[in-house]
Amino acid sequence: MTNGQPIPVIIDCDTGVDDALALLFAVRHPGIDLRAVTCVAGNTDVDGVVRNTLTVLERAGAPDVPVARGAERPLIEAPRSARHVHGHDGMGDLGLPAPGRAPVDVDAVTLLRREILASPRPVTLVPTAPLTNIALLLRTHPEVTRNIERIVFMGGAAGAGNATPVAEFNVWHDPEAAAILLTAGVPITMYGLDVFTRVVVPGADVRRLRASTEPGTRLAGELLAHRPATPGSRPDDPAEDAGGLGDAGALCAVADPDGLTTHRLPVEVSLAPGPTRGQTVVDRRPRAGESEIHEGTREQPLVDVGLAVDVERYVKLYLTTVERSGR
Incomplete structure (x- = not known):
């Protein structure tokens, strides 16, 4: 909360298993006022993202949050999906029923402008x-930037990519x-892979969530069980039933920013064709190097880059939040 008031938040997502975990958290955390959700192609096609988003909001017991369909390609x-990670339907192929809710009748950009x-x-855009x-x-x-407090985005990496x-x-x-x-x-805060992969919910907690009779809590457990903590392990392997929070960590960082250690650093995106395309080039040098000395300094945006995270703190925060019975 800010000054005792919930933080106005808008989520732009490609739901997705871990986007769903993030939505569940945002709906149930008392310090977050979820004002809208917009959908974009990514983990699955944009129509699947809209369906998944509406389903998760229903299961979470969310109020009537407006949801809008956005871009169907970059x-x-x-478009290049991640169904090999998130399942054919983008939600771990859990067989969830179709939602009873419907998206609003405006596109995502229109809804974003309106709600911001x-x-x-001022809104925190996630x-x-x-x-x-x-x-x-x-x-x-x-003109929307005049009413945006901060953008906390899940993306990029200071180290290795995926x-x-x-x-x-x-x-x-x-x-x-x-x-x-x-x-x-x-x-801007960059919640990248450097912290994304570290926040893992222990198997005992995942099993407890899956055994819950409350729909949203149980869904969180099922989704976590689909996200094995060790890359390459099978979701049904009983020895690997811990689950990574993934995108939900970015919402934890909004609700409790002190759990994330950031450094304000220059960041640029590599746009050239080839093996570095899409890399977030994070400059962690303490001083300028030969390139700047010989070629001049280029102005680069400064971003609060997440480089360390209090794992136990965010796991506790997430579990305490999603096990609430909804508002």
């Missing part, structure tokens, strides 16, 4: 997906959109 690249400008207090919708918003309606050796999936999926985000002119 700005330049062809209508908020009585993209947990490829950044296509956000880039379109910033280019079409740059889509390529150096690029994280969300940025790799639409590098041009990520580059536009960095020019937003508002404070």
